[in-house]
Amino acid sequence: MSGADKKEALDGLFSGLPVTLTVDDVASVLNVSKQNVYLWLRDGVIPGYKIGTTWRVVRDELKETMREGANAPHKSKEE
Numbered sequence: 001m002s003g004a005d006k007k008e009a010l011d012g013l014f015s016g017l018p019v020t021l022t023v024d025d026v027a028s029v030l031n032v033s034k035q036n037v038y039l040w041l042r043d044g045v046i047p048g049y050k051i052g053t054t055w056r057v058v059r060d061e062l063k064e065t066m067r068e069g070a071n072a073p074h075k076s077k078e079e
């Protein structure tokens with residue numbers, strides 16, 4: 001998949017979503033459990049902001065993280 005194709009695919013995936021996403025939104029769009037989203041946020045796999053007890057994810061930051069990390073192995077904290 002070319003860079004342009006990846007951009008179009010991600011733009012389509014996130015189209016119509018608000019600028020700020022909830023954990024439920026992220027879980028729904030990525031088709032994963034909320035538990036996975038919370039783990040990824042805690043571990044820094046996806047970008048997010050914790051305000052009090054609530055996590056918020058900026059749509060375009062998540063999209064860019066996915067674009068940069070496509071098929072790239074995630075480095076653990078131990079490395």
